[in-house]
Amino acid sequence: MESILDNRPLLQREIEQVAEVAGHLWQKGWAERNGGNIVINITDHIDTAIMRMHAISKPIEIGTTLAHLKGCYFYCKGTNRRMRDLARKPMENGSVIRITEDCAHYEIVADSVVKPTSELPSHLSVHDYLTAKGSPYKASLHTHPIELVAMTHHRPFLEKDVLTHLLWSMIPETKAFCPRGLGIVPYLLPSSLALAQETIDTIEEDYDVVMWEKHGVFAVDADLMSAFDQVDVLNKAAQIYMSARNMGFEPEGMADEQMQEMTQAFHLPK
Numbered sequence: 001m002e003s004i005l006d007n008r009p010l011l012q013r014e015i016e017q018v019a020e021v022a023g024h025l026w027q028k029g030w031a032e033r034n035g036g037n038i039v040i041n042i043t044d045h046i047d048t049a050i051m052r053m054h055a056i057s058k059p060i061e062i063g064t065t066l067a068h069l070k071g072c073y074f075y076c077k078g079t080n081r082r083m084r085d086l087a088r089k090p091m092e093n094g095s096v097i098r099i100t101e102d103c104a105h106y107e108i109v110a111d112s113v114v115k116p117t118s119e120l121p122s123h124l125s126v127h128d129y130l131t132a133k134g135s136p137y138k139a140s141l142h143t144h145p146i147e148l149v150a151m152t153h154h155r156p157f158l159e160k161d162v163l164t165h166l167l168w169s170m171i172p173e174t175k176a177f178c179p180r181g182l183g184i185v186p187y188l189l190p191s192s193l194a195l196a197q198e199t200i201d202t203i204e205e206d207y208d209v210v211m212w213e214k215h216g217v218f219a220v221d222a223d224l225m226s227a228f229d230q231v232d233v234l235n236k237a238a239q240i241y242m243s244a245r246n247m248g249f250e251p252e253g254m255a256d257e258q259m260q261e262m263t264q265a266f267h268l269p270k
């Protein structure tokens, strides 16, 4: 079967990275059933032949109007598709979409009619914001990391930056590799426009990673592997915290002076 990836090595490499990360998500135990989703802005890889391609679906409403995404292209995980299947067959468990002229609809372009993830409003709203500010970020990831989600069931951890400081203090690399910390989005219905709006509002506060309370993580970065890495270091810190609690003590955490030393040595933002 013909694929949009044929004779397009850069686009192919991009989708290979999506497949690799999908495999990691499954192996981590973060991707039960169809859990989690991935959206990549691939507009930079689009040539005139793709621009001339006829849509293979009717225009479908996004649910919101995203003025900065006119004519942009995205690879999206399909709704109800499994990460473990996507890892083997990314173009059968996801599709390439194009945002239409009115910025309120998308149409599926390739390879087959796989309806994008139900969390598309959140992903596209965040890409609209990133595009508007000229960000180099192209990847957004939503996943269900066990320990991080468990921590959002504890009300005191939901206060602004409480989890950020706790997790940063568990192991020095956390702040080095997730320097903006972890924003908190209060519980909202999965796939809702309200969740999309709250996600964008929290990302705008200058976070790359936000927790969806009692649900999962939403992360953005230049590429998908980097977004995955941020979630992975945060969840490692959560596991260290829980291991200490399981051994029967509250972990001491790095001292404030040690955190400050790290911030200066690695030229970190806050």
Ligand code: 13P
Residues within 6 Å of the ligand: 034, 035, 036, 037, 077, 078, 079, 080, 081, 116, 117, 118, 119, 142, 190, 191
């Ligand atoms: P989709 O299968 O629609 O991507 O949904 C998975 C999910 O995690 C919803 O939050």
Ligand code: ZN
Residues within 6 Å of the ligand: 035, 036, 142, 143, 144, 190, 215, 216
């Ligand atoms: Zn989810």
